[in-house]
Amino acid sequence: MTPIRENVLRALIALLVLGTILAATAPAAAQDTPGALADTTGQVLPPDHPLRPQPPPGAPEKGETNPIVQVLTAPLRLLDGLYYRYALSLQEKCGTFAGGITGEGGLAACGPKHVSYHFGSLGSKSGFWGLGFGLHTDLRNPTGFKAGFTAAATWRLYQEYTAYVGLNDPARRPYARLTGFYDRDTRNRFFGLGPESDQGDESDYSLEQFGARAEIGVPPRFGVWGNAGARYEKSFVFEGEKDDEEDTIDEFPAVAGVLDPQQELWGPYANVVLDLTDATGHPTAGVKVKGRGALYRSVDDQDFNWLAYGAEVQGHLPLGSRWHILSALVGFDTAEPEDDEDVIPFVYLPSLGGSTHLRGHESWRFVDRTAGYGTVEYRYRIWQESTPDLDRASAFETAIFYDVGGVGEELGDIDLTDEDSYGAEIRVYIARKHLIRVGIARSDEGTRLNFRFSDVY
Numbered sequence: 253m254t255p256i257r258e259n260v261l262r263a264l265i266a267l268l269v270l271g272t273i274l275a276a277t278a279p280a281a282a283q284d285t286p287g288a289l290a291d292t293t294g295q296v297l298p299p300d301h302p303l304r305p306q307p308p309p310g311a312p313e314k315g316e317t318n319p320i321v322q323v324l325t326a327p328l329r330l331l332d333g334l335y336y337r338y339a340l341s342l343q344e345k346c347g348t349f350a351g352g353i354t355g356e357g358g359l360a361a362c363g364p365k366h367v368s369y370h371f372g373s374l375g376s377k378s379g380f381w382g383l384g385f386g387l388h389t390d391l392r393n394p395t396g397f398k399a400g401f402t403a404a405a406t407w408r409l410y411q412e413y414t415a416y417v418g419l420n421d422p423a424r425r426p427y428a429r430l431t432g433f434y435d436r437d438t439r440n441r442f443f444g445l446g447p448e449s450d451q452g453d454e455s456d457y458s459l460e461q462f463g464a465r466a467e468i469g470v471p472p473r474f475g476v477w478g479n480a481g482a483r484y485e486k487s488f489v490f491e492g493e494k495d496d497e498e499d500t501i502d503e504f505p506a507v508a509g510v511l512d513p514q515q516e517l518w519g520p521y522a523n524v525v526l527d528l529t530d531a532t533g534h535p536t537a538g539v540k541v542k543g544r545g546a547l548y549r550s551v552d553d554q555d556f557n558w559l560a561y562g563a564e565v566q567g568h569l570p571l572g573s574r575w576h577i578l579s580a581l582v583g584f585d586t587a588e589p590e591d592d593e594d595v596i597p598f599v600y601l602p603s604l605g606g607s608t609h610l611r612g613h614e615s616w617r618f619v620d621r622t623a624g625y626g627t628v629e630y631r632y633r634i635w636q637e638s639t640p641d642l643d644r645a646s647a648f649e650t651a652i653f654y655d656v657g658g659v660g661e662e663l664g665d666i667d668l669t670d671e672d673s674y675g676a677e678i679r680v681y682i683a684r685k686h687l688i689r690v691g692i693a694r695s696d697e698g699t700r701l702n703f704r705f706s707d708v709y
Contacts, residue, residue, distance in 0.1 A: 323328070384412075394424040403482070409438045426470050434462040438493045441616050442500045442598065445507065447670050449618065449660050450696050456492030457500035461485055472525070472532040480522040484551075488514045489599065507598050510516055513595060515556055521546035529568060531686040534647075535709065536574045539567045542583075548600070555588040556597065566709050575633040581709060582626040586663055596621065604657045604671070607704040611655055612673025612695030620659035624666035627708065629653040647681040653708075655693075677702065 261685030384404025389397065399417045411434075418429030438458040443449045463486060469479025491499045500507070522545055529538030542564040550556040565585030571578055585602035589595070598619060604610045605617030609625040629651045639646040677691025686707040693700050 276364075287432050292354055315377045345427065346610065358575045372411055386569040387492070395422040396420070398429075411436045421471075422469060423471055426468075428468045430466050432462075432464045434696050436460050440492065440500075441614065442504065442507075442616075442619070443617055444504060444619075445598070445601075446620050446661075447618060451614070451617070453503065454614075455498040455503040456494045458490050458492050460488040471562070472527065474527055474529075474532075478522065478524040479518070482518070482520045484518045486514060486516045487597070487599065489597075501646075504659070515554060516551040517548050517556060518551055519547040534681050534707065535566075535568050536577050537567070537568050537570050540709075549645065555594045557594045558587050558596045558600075559590070560585070560587045560600070561584060562602075577629075577638075578630040579629045579631060579632075579709065580627070582624075582668075584622065584624040584666065585662060587624040588621070600607070602659070604659060606693050607702040608706075608708055609655065610671055610674060610695070611653070611691070611693035611702050612675050612700055613697055614700070617697075618657070618659045618671065622666055623657065623659045623665050624663075624668055625657035626668055627655045648676050648678075649681070651691075653693075675702075679707075 253548045279494070330362055360564075384402060386400050386402035389399035397417075397419060398421065399413070402414045403412075405411045413434045414431055416429055416431040418427060418431075420427040422429065427459035436458075437460075440457050440459055442455050442457060443451060444453050463484045465481050467479050467481030469481075470477040473661040489501070491501060501508045515656035524543045526541040527538075529535035529540050543561075544563070545559070545561040548556065548558050548560065562583060562585035564581065566579070566581040569578045570576065587596050587601055591685040601619050601621060602623035603616040604623050604625055605613040609623075609627070610617065631649055632652075633647055633649040635648040637647070639645050652674075654672065654674045656668045656672045660666050671697040673693050675693035677689050680687045686705075688703075688705055689707070690703045693702055
């Protein structure tokens, strides 16, 4: 074991020990039961009675004296205060503010037309974090006609625009929707194909796409949910905008050449989920199984015809309580050409690396027709808001993880032990929805800082 890996492992162990010490010294607010209270008639009120006085928002827990805990939880207590002083009243009026905090809702004057906002990770390529807005018809009502427009951009120059019409709110009811979209991404990376690609061959390219998709679906819930539809899209690959990196078109002409000057595709797709976890946003117990598939067909005479499919299984096991969770995930994605003459453009191939799979490697580090991945985590909840409604509680947790993965031409070629990475993250949740996670991951190619607004699961 190298000295660097030994130091990283010592740091992970120290982080875990620190979390255990903080848990031992912090008050167990969720386990405390306040005594009964008598009203003016002498009748004893139960602890959850609506007339029972409650502490002001953001007030410290009884007996909370540990200065380290006070410092670590100060940002969350501030969020709690803002949430309960302002957000709940707006949510009761508009029904959208809490969803907006977690990247799913909006805030406006609560009229038939309103403006929404989006804060978090955007895009499937170089989108890292950014802001967006939208103009919508009345999404406060989960049923009925919906229409709107959205626009968003990230600090890494990713842009996305959509316009849609449909029936019902996709987050709350079964829905049907027709969406037109335009994406422009100028910070993509490509290292070559296959498990033997060299990190030193890093190149960049830009990608532009526009098209439309028609979709029907069922919103996330306990049990079976998912969506199905058909899409049309046109893609363009052109030179990247980073002066200090080679252009993919120059570095890999044989790969990039199949996209010159453009490609035009259509086809159906479907995603199905069997969700047996205790929460769709931040599960702490249960099992979830996902399956996905898409058929791609070239509109013109180019040989772009293939089937893309994949599956994923995740499980979560509380270790004595929901403050200690052992989580695991394994999955694969594959793209299979229709015949030997068909070509799959490299921008549609599965990839590993980044802030979700093989977190110790660069984004899109390994690319091929098939990618397999897995991860195991020990998650420890450092702090949780004391509130009668745990579904609305904020939480602050840490996790140590170990990732594995590999790529190949076919599913049988995958060896999950080809590449690995390990590290630790700190995460914040509000209303059982993931808000932010930041961490450090290590692999044989170096150490990365991960910062993302979506959960691994």
